[in-house]
Amino acid sequence: MLAESLFFTAALFIIGVIGVMVRRNIIIIFMSIELILNAVNINLIAFSHYWQQVNGQIFAIFVITDAVAEAAVGLGILIALFRNKETVLADEVDLLKW
Amino acid sequence: MEPHYPLFYVFHFYLFGVIALASAVAFVTRKSPVAAALWLVNTMFALAALYVMLDAQFIGVMQVLVYAGAIMVVFLFVVMLLNLGHPSEIADTRGIWWKLAAGAIGVGLLSEIMIILRAKLPQQLIVPRDYAEVQLQKLNAVGVIADPLFKDYLLAFELTSVLLLVAIAGAVVLGRRERVAGAR
Numbered sequence: 001m002l003a004e005s006l007f008f009t010a011a012l013f014i015i016g017v018i019g020v021m022v023r024r025n026i027i028i029i030f031m032s033i034e035l036i037l038n039a040v041n042i043n044l045i046a047f048s049h050y051w052q053q054v055n056g057q058i059f060a061i062f063v064i065t066d067a068v069a070e071a072a073v074g075l076g077i078l079i080a081l082f083r084n085k086e087t088v089l090a091d092e093v094d095l096l097k098w
Numbered sequence: 099m100e101p102h103y104p105l106f107y108v109f110h111f112y113l114f115g116v117i118a119l120a121s122a123v124a125f126v127t128r129k130s131p132v133a134a135a136l137w138l139v140n141t142m143f144a145l146a147a148l149y150v151m152l153d154a155q156f157i158g159v160m161q162v163l164v165y166a167g168a169i170m171v172v173f174l175f176v177v178m179l180l181n182l183g184h185p186s187e188i189a190d191t192r193g194i195w196w197k198l199a200a201g202a203i204g205v206g207l208l209s210e211i212m213i214i215l216r217a218k219l220p221q222q223l224i225v226p227r228d229y230a231e232v233q234l235q236k237l238n239a240v241g242v243i244a245d246p247l248f249k250d251y252l253l254a255f256e257l258t259s260v261l262l263l264v265a266i267a268g269a270v271v272l273g274r275r276e277r278v279a280g281a282r
Contacts, residue, residue: 024190058246
């Protein structure tokens, strides 16, 4: 099942990348990043299954933990941003642009 | 080399993979953030089924509890909290050039993975073929993970707790209502 898993995860990863590039809503961009992390997780599990080692599963646990931390901080930033600028669209946040 | 999988297994593997892909496509194309989040939850559930089929039962449970249960609820909570109005009022997608660039990157990544799929993986295994099954019988689904996690990866595990503490503190500081001194 390794080749099939790799194909599915590649397609999921690409859908996530397209979501990050095409959408302007920061919430949707965050969710696309979660999708990308999930695709990477499936890859880790598939290789872990292929080589019959559990190390990939432990890496997947760490990836899930990082996703939780990223979601917490990112959504905190998003709420602070909305409070100050009244927008959730990524290209309207251009304070650092010249 | 991979063992022979029964047709039942292969069929359900493809079924859940296709469900995950279709839900992901629906997630990217929905205008409303709430609908997108619910489609993403559907993707997470299908991926949890794939985890279980790949002998990672504990990760599958964590996927349902943490991703579909906690993270997506936080996302939905933020969507409701910000109260963004009707989705059709917001032009949510970028212009045609961004879409073309995203398509080009998609095609590039897909061709890259096709090339990688043709590469030969090392066939000889360090452990016997049914090693994971034997371990699973010996220690059960949680013990298989817990044993190396609390022995070989103990330092990384402890550092993860620091990471989570920093994330909680950061979220509280960022979500505070009063202005930080010096900010506009």
